[in-house]
Amino acid sequence: MYYCRMQDVGKAKADVAAARVMQRVKGVTVTPHFCKIEEKDISFFKDFQIIVLGLDSLEARSYINSVVCGFVEYEEDGSPDLSTIKPLVDGGTEGFKGHARVIIPGITPCFHCSLWLFPPQITFPLCTLAETPRSPAHCIEFAHLIQWGQDRTGETFDADNPEHMKWIYDQALKRGEQFNISGITYSLTQGVVKNIVPAIASTNAIIAATCVLETLKIATMCSTGMDIYMQYTGTEGIYLRTVPHDKDPNCIICSPGVPLEVDKSITLQKFIDTLFKDRRFKLKLSKPSVSYHGNNLYMQAPPVLEEMTRPNLQEPLVRLMGGEKSDVLNINDRRLSGVLRVRVTFRDDAETIDMDTVGTH
Template sequence: MNHPEGRWSGLDNLLTRPGRFVGPGFEPGPELRDFLHDDCRILVVGAGGLGCELLKDLALSGFGSIDVIDMDTIDITNLNRQFLFRTADVGRSKAEVAAARTMQRVAGLTVTPHHAMIQDKGLDFYAQFHVIVLGLDSLEARRHMNAVACSFLSYNPDGTPDLATVKPLVDGGTEGLRGHARVLLPGVTPCFDCTLWLFPPQTKFPLCTIAETPRSPAHCIEYAKIILWPREHQDTAFDPDIEAHMHWMFARAQERAKEFGIQGVTLQLTQGVVKNIIPAIASTNAIVAASCALETLKLVTLASTGLDNYLMYSGVDGVYTLTTQYERDPACPVCSAGVPMTAPPTCTLRDLLGLLTLHPALGRLLREPSLSVGSVPLYARGVFEEETRPNLDRQLRELVTGPLVELTVNDKGLVAPLKVQLRLQVAEE
């Protein structure tokens, strides 16, 4: 490896000298830099606006081995911020181009691209990495990665998290001139599911407004998308990336607007509404990604105090930053030691399954749950269904020994099984 003497001198000051504001157990020394370069494995999820910046920032923070996963290809509208891509790259794999460009610039670096969906990779893939850094733009993808990270977590008998099983996530997000960076240590800091309220629901228009009383350009566009498209194209799903589809949508939205005398349907607005486009620029992405990369460096080396646990940035009115220490949800279905539930010993297994699917936190994650205690199935879908079906009408006191039982809940929709701490207790009047 060719490292001209003094190349990392700035970073060495941080890694080889003792400090006054450092993480617990920081051990300065040249071994830290070698560890970063030779042994530490980082995964960047997403090679878009944040992902491009993250690759650059991590590479220049001394990390020598980075993987990047993204299923997207490069679009012309990425070029205002995704600086690793050129006009001639349009249509190529983001992960592959981003990896190649970063390695071209930073000597001695290995970036391994994965042109794939995050759901295509199993837990064994994700287990390889010391830290997973997220450059995503959807809550759904974040929750998937959150479930992955939390699946590695186990708890000690005293209820504290087993720190050796904590898989850190660092997450960034931007919209316009605003953004956030956050550090998620499953079991220690809140996971995404502990703080779902941070993600406001999307605005949806009532169907009757769209169908009968449109008042705004967006209503006209939604009409074309939700009502007209399915009516006229039963066999073809709408694809916003197909130009003919988008022009059809725009023309129909314009007709609708004209019929009602509504002004302001433009192609730009039509694209914005049907693709749910989030405005994004280079500067905000760069601020957030660099913050995430620096926190990754701190997590791995402890060379400076780590972010605890959420940083928000807004450049709308001057510059405003706020660091918030969000708190865990002790009954979080994804990262806690188990969701606490109570049922009478006479409750049948069938009724317990009903309670699970109606549970306010668990219910949204489950459709057809299977249940087991340790490795013993109580009720399993699939090949063991017939064998375990008789249990459905048996009472819990016949199936398990209480008063406190740790149940494992599985479901096809889950990335990893969930835990329930079931207390068998006679219902209070």
């Protein structure tokens, strides 16, 4: 989080920020990387002890979260191997609001455990825009989503074209006059159309300072960390609180074993089919490979391994798992940036049959 000076305009933020920090703090080395973090090899992240995020999207946060959770190795009893944990400190701001949180993968809830915190992007119902506009944003969205298509058919709207933006602004102004709505400005038009929330220096400073403090606590163990999630709102006065969150036992990113009950007679092939039917996993998988305690039960690639493990598909899973009643299988898939751990528990087929018999009496 950093504010640029005139001479910095047009340069990469990472490069400028790194140079400035090195100027201010003697003896520190900052290596800037100007690229998408998703482009970095996963091994790149292994070299860090603590990772502090200042990202601007859900996708990027989700990605790093799953990479770091994927590094955690679990003991037989499901407890995480502490030496494999890389703490994450995350901060974000939107106008006068901000948050900071600490994620200790395998111990505290991960980012994915509380994805519900992020509401879907606000959109206005079209009928409100068309019939009962009540705010400047309604007028702007009307011009942008409806009027443009009506009056400038065949032209693709380009938010980076100043003439297009000015047109939206003029139409929104007219509509505002019609419905007696004031407060429509050119910069608000840009903000609404491009979905931009202006950055507020004080919010950024507060959130950045919180992230630094939490990082210092983790690095030095001088104090216990914050209770999971800090919210800050500076719209009217200052509202600040921390909220503890719970781990989601079904979290496919950080659970030591997402629980899944299957019939005792299930084959490995049927088990893989079951994964695709389960709403928790299906969107995350394309070609899953399955392993058990380091043994490859089924590998999708390379072809040699696929051929070698293919006969297992018709084997009962319980036999492949050495007759255990319940244990964890590791699922790897190119859609996942880490390992998916599924705790399989076998249902006794006999029990199911008994239940059915009782039901028919």
